[in-house]
Amino acid sequence: MTRDEILARVFAELESVAPGCAPGNADPGVDLHDELDIDSMDFLNFVIALHTSLNVEIPESDYPKLATLDGAVAYLLQKVNG
Amino acid sequence: MYEFRMPSLGADMEAGTLAEWLKKPGDAVARGDIVAVVETEKGAIEIEIFAAGVLNQWLVQEGATVPVGMPLALIATDKEEAATSITAPAPAPEPAVAAVAAVQTGPPPVAQAPLTPIARSAQARVKASPAARAYAREHGIDLAAITPGKPGGAILRADAVRGAAAGPAPARKTKPGLDFDKMRHAIAAAMARSKREIPHYYLSTQINLRCATEWLAGTNRSRKPEKRLLMNVLLLKAVAQAVKAYPRFNGFYLKDGFMQAQGVHIGPAIAIRGGGLIAPAIHDCDQKSLDEIMIALRDLVARVRAGSLRSSEMSDPAITVTALGERGVDGVFGVIFPPQVAIVGFGAPHLAPVAHADGGLAVEPVMLASLAADHRVTDGHLGARFLSEIAALLQEPEKL
Numbered sequence: 045m046t047r048d049e050i051l052a053r054v055f056a057e058l059e060s061v062a063p064g065c066a067p068g069n070a071d072p073g074v075d076l077h078d079e080l081d082i083d084s085m086d087f088l089n090f091v092i093a094l095h096t097s098l099n100v101e102i103p104e105s106d107y108p109k110l111a112t113l114d115g116a117v118a119y120l121l122q123k124v125n126g
Numbered sequence: 127m128y129e130f131r132m133p134s135l136g137a138d139m140e141a142g143t144l145a146e147w148l149k150k151p152g153d154a155v156a157r158g159d160i161v162a163v164v165e166t167e168k169g170a171i172e173i174e175i176f177a178a179g180v181l182n183q184w185l186v187q188e189g190a191t192v193p194v195g196m197p198l199a200l201i202a203t204d205k206e207e208a209a210t211s212i213t214a215p216a217p218a219p220e221p222a223v224a225a226v227a228a229v230q231t232g233p234p235p236v237a238q239a240p241l242t243p244i245a246r247s248a249q250a251r252v253k254a255s256p257a258a259r260a261y262a263r264e265h266g267i268d269l270a271a272i273t274p275g276k277p278g279g280a281i282l283r284a285d286a287v288r289g290a291a292a293g294p295a296p297a298r299k300t301k302p303g304l305d306f307d308k309m310r311h312a313i314a315a316a317m318a319r320s321k322r323e324i325p326h327y328y329l330s331t332q333i334n335l336r337c338a339t340e341w342l343a344g345t346n347r348s349r350k351p352e353k354r355l356l357m358n359v360l361l362l363k364a365v366a367q368a369v370k371a372y373p374r375f376n377g378f379y380l381k382d383g384f385m386q387a388q389g390v391h392i393g394p395a396i397a398i399r400g401g402g403l404i405a406p407a408i409h410d411c412d413q414k415s416l417d418e419i420m421i422a423l424r425d426l427v428a429r430v431r432a433g434s435l436r437s438s439e440m441s442d443p444a445i446t447v448t449a450l451g452e453r454g455v456d457g458v459f460g461v462i463f464p465p466q467v468a469i470v471g472f473g474a475p476h477l478a479p480v481a482h483a484d485g486g487l488a489v490e491p492v493m494l495a496s497l498a499a500d501h502r503v504t505d506g507h508l509g510a511r512f513l514s515e516i517a518a519l520l521q522e523p524e525k526l
Contacts, residue, residue, distance in 0.1 A: 062399065063399075063431070064399060064400070065399070078454075081399060083397070083453075084356050084357070084358065085356065085358075085423070085424065085427050088351065088354060088356060089424075091351045092351040092352045095350070095351045095352075102351060103347065104343065104346045104347065104354065105343075105347075
């Protein structure tokens with residue numbers, strides 16, 4: 045998958061777990077919790093959605109790597125394309 | 127005949143609008159069935175029934191705003207059904223019985239006339255059933271652009287489907303099922319009453335979370351994401367167990383004084399994107415496993431945000447738990463939600479230097495826990511023991 049495809053998927057999953065959170069307007073370098081006002085339940089649902097749709101393992105210890113949009117895309121790009 | 131009434135869905139609720147009947151005369155109803163949908167300041171709430179039988183008659187039409195406690199429908203309970211079926215073959219009905227029968231088979235009385243003093247304008251917002259809202263959300267339909275099938279009535283799913291067929295409307299980003307101004311009004315009324323009537327006292331303690339954090343990480347390590355637990359689940363279970371040992375924090379302060387709640391129904395405060403919060407009940411939290419509480423919490427959060435809560439979830443919580451910690455603050459001192467008598471607050475888990483009894487110093491995960499409680503019911507002495515019990519329970523997470 046390309047970077048843009050991953051980014052589109054990340055946006056879609058964020059929109060789905062937190063409707064109206066407008067990830068497109070978020071600063072890609074800032075923590076998603078603060079930037080999009082998502083809580084730990086939203087974030088877990090985000091991880092579940094990525095795990096299912098991209099078929100990647102995301103251990104809890106890797107959560108900090110998904111904290112920002114830039115971080116999440118880089119992490120998933122590496123996971124998906126191995 | 128059992129009277130199915132407009133329930134009180136919170137201390138601040140005076141009236142509700144009957145948005146939709148989900149059972150009609152002749153339908154069998156069982157305990158716990160959802161019979162109607164009521165629009166309140168906190169969104170559309172699904173109203174459960176706590177009797178079993180057959181719905182005999184509607185007393186209120188869809189769209190009517192009625193005060194709390196007013197009968198909405200008559201239910202022939204199972205016992206009466208049995209009695210009726212036995213006596214039914216008896217011949218020669220007396221005139222009085224016939225008159226009653228005539229009343230009961232006649233059209234439902236229009237309840238609007240005597241209610242006008244409190245019937246408020248419901249046109250300020252879109253009235254729609256949860257099913258209609260769900261459909262509109264899925265299909266990106268603007269409910270405001272849809273005409274209800276019945277003039278002045280709520281938009282039902284069929285109306286939304288018809289509206290969708292008529293043509294696409296621009297999708298709106300507003301929260302379906304919730305009116306933020308009304309919710310703010312409801313919160314203001316409840317919190318002002320709390321501060322006016324409840325003599326709060328406040329306690330706090332730092333809880334060591336090393337055991338809980340390690341146990342949680344170890345448990346989640348081998349689990350797929352959908353089976354993982356959140357720290358909040360451990361906190362809820364610890365409060366539930368502590369409440370069993372200290373039942374004077376689990377109940378309601380009513381006009382005759384404190385009334386202890388029957389079960390341990392905890393209301394986790396759930397924030398709503400865009401503003402406002404609701405703290406609906408997770409029922410029998412003390413009897414649920416951590417996995418079951420996680421499932422219940424996930425379901426509750428989803429339904430709070432979709433605007434589809436049930437009446438028992440609104441009326442049953444007997445203690446509130448607020449965990450603002452994940453928003454990054456060290457501590458939170460809650461305002462009791464009347465008529466409850468206590469609220470437990472949890473701040474952000476964070477690393478801090480901890481002095482041990484042997485004089486050693488270590489950096490460990492800790493969290494500030496607080497209790498705000500009603501001085502009419504308990505004193506700081508008992509509150510301290512309750513809060514300490516919560517801290518102690520979190521030292522042995524494997525036993526929760």
